[in-house]
Amino acid sequence: GQSLEQPSEVTAVEGAIVQINCTYQTSGFYGLSWYQQHDGGAPTFLSYNALDGLEETGRFSSFLSRSDSYGYLLLQELQMKDSASYFCAVRDGGTGFQKLVFGTGTRLLVSP
Amino acid sequence: EAQVTQNPRYLITVTGKKLTVTCSQNMNHEYMSWYRQDPGLGLRQIYYSMNVEATDKGDVPEGYKVSRKEKRNFPLILESPSPNQTSLYFCASRVTGGMGGYTFGSGTRLTVV
Numbered sequence: 001g002q003s004l005e006q007p008s009e010v011t012a013v014e015g016a017i018v019q020i021n022c023t024y025q026t027s028g029f030y031g032l033s034w035y036q037q038h039d040g041g042a043p044t045f046l047s048y049n050a051l052d053g054l055e056e057t058g059r060f061s062s063f064l065s066r067s068d069s070y071g072y073l074l075l076q077e078l079q080m081k082d083s084a085s086y087f088c089a090v091r092d093g094g095t096g097f098q099k100l101v102f103g104t105g106t107r108l109l110v111s112p
Numbered sequence: 113e114a115q116v117t118q119n120p121r122y123l124i125t126v127t128g129k130k131l132t133v134t135c136s137q138n139m140n141h142e143y144m145s146w147y148r149q150d151p152g153l154g155l156r157q158i159y160y161s162m163n164v165e166a167t168d169k170g171d172v173p174e175g176y177k178v179s180r181k182e183k184r185n186f187p188l189i190l191e192s193p194s195p196n197q198t199s200l201y202f203c204a205s206r207v208t209g210g211m212g213g214y215t216f217g218s219g220t221r222l223t224v225v
Contacts, residue, residue: 033213035213041218041219042202042216042217042218042219043155043202043204043214043216044216045212045213045214045215046213048212048213087154087155099145099157099160099170100145100157100204100214101157102147102154102155102156103154104152104153104154105154
């Protein structure tokens with residue numbers, strides 16, 4: 001089966017940099033994804049890492065180390081609107097890598 | 113606009129009264145899935161579908177049914193809802209294969225009393 005661990009809550013101030021970690025255990029691996037969800041809203045796709053290294057998309061970057069079964073989401077120049085929950089997710093190898101399994105989410109609180 | 117559309121957004125119902133939550137996508141995605149979200153438990157998959165007439169159970173399928181008669185539609189059916197099915201439900205879709213993310217609907221908040 002799959003399991004993903006991430007911190008339940010992270011706090012930071014505007015303009016700062018924050019890193020949200022995710023460790024995973026999988027029966028097969030097909031990449032690590034990150035999703036953002038504002039209160040009352042739907043999850044929205046942020047990034048996907050299939051290979052080791054850093055992927056950058058604007059203020060957000062995502063890192064993967066397959067040997068360590070570890071990844072992180074890096075948010076730079078934090079803004080108030082970044083206050084949301086962030087979920088890491090992996091695809092389940094047992095279903096042809098089509099089933100997406102989520103971590104329990106990290107709530108990011110950005111203060112002025 | 114490419115999107116996944118769920119209806120209704122909010123629903124309050126009574127125990128045992130059958131209900132259907134509809135989900136439709138306009139992106140020609142093969143893969144569709146239903147998730148429920150509960151505090152502290154994250155998103156858990158209920159059912160998924162790889163294509164028309166191809167559905168399978170997720171992690172928490174008890175008390176739910178689905179069908180996939182058309183590629184664009186993937187309704188979630190609760191034959192006899194119970195209070196423990198009170199939750200926030202999301203439908204999602206994506207193309208099969210590739211590295212793209214999943215597109216989620218806006219969610220359906222269901223309360224069973």
